[in-house]
Amino acid sequence: MTSSDHDLENKIRELLDARSRDATICPSDVARAMSDDNWRDLMEPVRRAARRMVDAGEVEITQKGSVVDPSTAKGPIRIRWAATPPVRG
Secondary structure, three states: OOHHHHHHHHHHHHHHHOOOOOOOEOHHHHHHHHOOOOHHHHHHHHHHHHHHHHHOOOEEEEEOOEEEOOOOOOOOOEEEEOOOOOOOO
């Protein structure tokens, strides 16, 4: 994992930590927080970071309020903490 991948995952955590436990964020929220100028270029890297975090059991990906498989999700997605988050430390 590159430094920028790690930065994206940390930004997802930071944005989720700033919201209520059951709140969601959009990949564009993360991309805009990382770069004002070329945030659109970060959309796919953010989605990949979220998929890695799903695989680790840290977050879930939702569409229209339902949890979906990030590898098959098409269109707009939301990111939220997993129902039972792993212990971070």
